[in-house]
Amino acid sequence: MSAQIKVAVLGAAGRMGAEAVKAVSEASDMELVASLGRGDELSQILEAGATHVVDLSVPAVTEANVRFAVENGLHAVVGTTGWDDDRRAELESLLNEHSEVGVLIAPNFALGSVLTSAFAATAAKYFESVEIIELHHPNKVDAPSGTAVRTAELVAKSREEAGVPASPDATETQLDGARGSVVDGVHVHSVRLRGLVAHQEVLLGGPGEQLTLRHDSFDRASFMPGVLLGLRTVATRPGLTYGLDGYLELGQ
Numbered sequence: 001m002s003a004q005i006k007v008a009v010l011g012a013a014g015r016m017g018a019e020a021v022k023a024v025s026e027a028s029d030m031e032l033v034a035s036l037g038r039g040d041e042l043s044q045i046l047e048a049g050a051t052h053v054v055d056l057s058v059p060a061v062t063e064a065n066v067r068f069a070v071e072n073g074l075h076a077v078v079g080t081t082g083w084d085d086d087r088r089a090e091l092e093s094l095l096n097e098h099s100e101v102g103v104l105i106a107p108n109f110a111l112g113s114v115l116t117s118a119f120a121a122t123a124a125k126y127f128e129s130v131e132i133i134e135l136h137h138p139n140k141v142d143a144p145s146g147t148a149v150r151t152a153e154l155v156a157k158s159r160e161e162a163g164v165p166a167s168p169d170a171t172e173t174q175l176d177g178a179r180g181s182v183v184d185g186v187h188v189h190s191v192r193l194r195g196l197v198a199h200q201e202v203l204l205g206g207p208g209e210q211l212t213l214r215h216d217s218f219d220r221a222s223f224m225p226g227v228l229l230g231l232r233t234v235a236t237r238p239g240l241t242y243g244l245d246g247y248l249e250l251g252q
């Protein structure tokens, strides 16, 4: 029998953290050894004998949390948002000094969401126009969502590689924000609405037709298979993996 994966959850009292604590506790191949929240000392992770960390905290502290894990030889599965290009580059250079450590940064752990982003990247080559609408609960502290940023990056890369020009847009005057934010040339619109959890639509338009790709997370349980897959895989993938699609066979 292989050794138990000893997991510390950071942000354990949060909406996602609490769900992860439950999922890890119920997994027969894992042991929850530490649950940390704001104000807790990171040294508790080492004292508890963790081999893996799940970070589901807040953008302001996630970088320090992951740095601590890597410097101490622990593998990390990260769902927290805020990992822009600069942060990921810094993490990659740290990982070069700790070549046995694996880190997964997953903007979205829900399989359907990961597939939606992949489908969108494929479809975006064939349509003149593409825009993204992300819709979330009103307690979310960041906009646009990490998922929308990642989807826009994948869409933009796919269009660039295929030589597709920018989406047509004749807008000359607008109120600030009327056209949303722009990520790698793709417009992203953020809705915050009571009752929602996490949702995204990718709108693709061509002459006389529209394709809409929509994913809905109605419950945070939707993210847990991805968290567990990340924990089971990360030690076998040293270095940084950005996006759960890196662990899936998506046939691209």
Ligand SMILES: NC(=O)C1=CN([C@@H]2O[C@H](COP(=O)(O)OP(=O)(O)OC[C@H]3O[C@@H](n4cnc5c(N)ncnc54)[C@H](OP(=O)(O)O)[C@@H]3O)[C@@H](O)[C@H]2O)C=CC1
Residues within 6 Å of the ligand: 010, 011, 012, 013, 014, 015, 016, 017, 036, 037, 038, 039, 040, 056, 057, 058, 059, 061, 078, 079, 080, 081, 082, 106, 107, 108, 109, 110, 146, 223
């Ligand atoms: N990748 C994915 O699939 C998903 C990612 N997310 C992302 O995960 C993150 C968490 O989301 P959510 O659970 O909704 O947010 P919450 O605000 O519910 O949870 C964040 C938790 O982190 C705690 N926290 C704050 N500072 C620290 C610290 N220094 N150390 C440890 N914990 C700390 C907060 O405590 P306090 O309340 O005291 O501030 C809170 O309990 C967000 O960035 C979100 O976008 C969310 C859903 C899915």
Ligand SMILES: O=C(O)C1=N[C@H](C(=O)O)C[C@H](O)C1
Residues within 6 Å of the ligand: 081, 107, 108, 109, 136, 140, 141, 144, 145, 146, 147, 148, 197, 198, 199
């Ligand atoms: O804050 C959330 O809730 C979510 N955050 C992640 C994001 O910003 O993409 C993942 C999911 O959308 C839920």
